[in-house]
Amino acid sequence: MRAIHVRIGALSGVDAPSLEFSFNAAKADTLASEAELHLEPVPVRTRCSLCNQVVEGTTDYSLLCGSCGGILILLSGRELQVEFVDFE
Amino acid sequence: MERVITKTNVLSKNAQAAEENRERFRQHGLAVFNMMSAPGSGKTTLLEKTLHALAQTHKPGVIEGDLQTTYDADRIHALGIPVFQINTVTSCHLDARMVSEALNQFPINGLDLLFIENVGNMICPAAFDLGESKKIVLCSLAEGADKPKKYPVLFQRADCIVINKIDLLPLCPPDELDRMIGFAREVNPTADLFPVSCRTGEGIPAWLNWIERKMAACAEERNVPGSALCV
Numbered sequence: 001m002r003a004i005h006v007r008i009g010a011l012s013g014v015d016a017p018s019l020e021f022s023f024n025a026a027k028a029d030t031l032a033s034e035a036e037l038h039l040e041p042v043p044v045r046t047r048c049s050l051c052n053q054v055v056e057g058t059t060d061y062s063l064l065c066g067s068c069g070g071i072l073i074l075l076s077g078r079e080l081q082v083e084f085v086d087f088e
Numbered sequence: 089m090e091r092v093i094t095k096t097n098v099l100s101k102n103a104q105a106a107e108e109n110r111e112r113f114r115q116h117g118l119a120v121f122n123m124m125s126a127p128g129s130g131k132t133t134l135l136e137k138t139l140h141a142l143a144q145t146h147k148p149g150v151i152e153g154d155l156q157t158t159y160d161a162d163r164i165h166a167l168g169i170p171v172f173q174i175n176t177v178t179s180c181h182l183d184a185r186m187v188s189e190a191l192n193q194f195p196i197n198g199l200d201l202l203f204i205e206n207v208g209n210m211i212c213p214a215a216f217d218l219g220e221s222k223k224i225v226l227c228s229l230a231e232g233a234d235k236p237k238k239y240p241v242l243f244q245r246a247d248c249i250v251i252n253k254i255d256l257l258p259l260c261p262p263d264e265l266d267r268m269i270g271f272a273r274e275v276n277p278t279a280d281l282f283p284v285s286c287r288t289g290e291g292i293p294a295w296l297n298w299i300e301r302k303m304a305a306c307a308e309e310r311n312v313p314g315s316a317l318c319v
Binding site for chain 1: 089091096214240274276278
């Protein structure tokens with residue numbers, strides 16, 4: 001196994017550096033001992049239920065629209081998904 | 089080099105176990121509430137109040153999650169309510185497999201309501217679906233008004249937010265409760281929200297009413313396979 005590609009959402013509840021740290025510790029003496037972990041960050045994307053504005057990225061995790069105060073619908077950000085694995 | 093496309097959720101095993109639990113609950117017509125908070129917010133005390141009120145008209149049961157001890161289960165048992173204690177020993181949250189194994193030892197036949205009290209922790213429990221009907225997140229007033237903003241991932245997943253210990257308001261800054269509600273609304277504008285005091289009983293009737301409404305919704309779904317969302 002050469003690489004594992006994981007999509008990791010900003011709201012997944014998993015911290016990317018911690019996942020990397022534990023992966024490198026856990027992979028020893030396994031099929032993945034030579035594998036690299038590729039983490040693809042998935043930003044929070046929201047659409048406002050009132051003004052329909054789509055916003056990418058959030059700094060404060062608010063689900064209220066910064067423009068009109070409407071309720072935001074989460075489009076992405078909760079992913080924690082193994083996309084593909086490379087073998088040789 | 090060969091690339092295998094997996095597109096597998098890292099937590100897919102948990103998701104599968106959670107769906108099996110959910111189907112089991114649905115077959116029993118059981119409304120299941122996953123209660124999450126920091127240690128000491130009052131989950132067990134709210135449970136005691138709730139069970140005391142509902143035991144006359146319903147058949148509740150409880151699964152308790154703690155690293156160690158049966159203290160919480162002992163308190164529930166003292167009320168005459170069926171209870172099962174999971175000791176996670178070192179793990180900081182419950183997962184669907186632990187609940188599934190508990191269900192193999194804890195008969196839910198005859199129950200119409202099940203509370204799962206998660207391990208006191210505001211981070212990891214957010215990521216693990218247990219198969220519950222609804223997620224309830226508690227915080228208490230003295231924890232600081234900004235708690236919902238500090239732990240947004242958990243609060244964002246709540247169907248219901250309970251702010252406990254509002255009897256402490258005279259000891260807090262005067263706008264502490266309003267600020268906590270405001271912060272909770274920012275991160276989760278759609279959850280039902282109940283400020284309560286388990287000590288004085290303030291706000292408890294509205295909370296009990298919410299539980300009853302969600303139970304009625306789950307009971308209606310008993311004969312509809314694959315739907316356990318309990319609107």
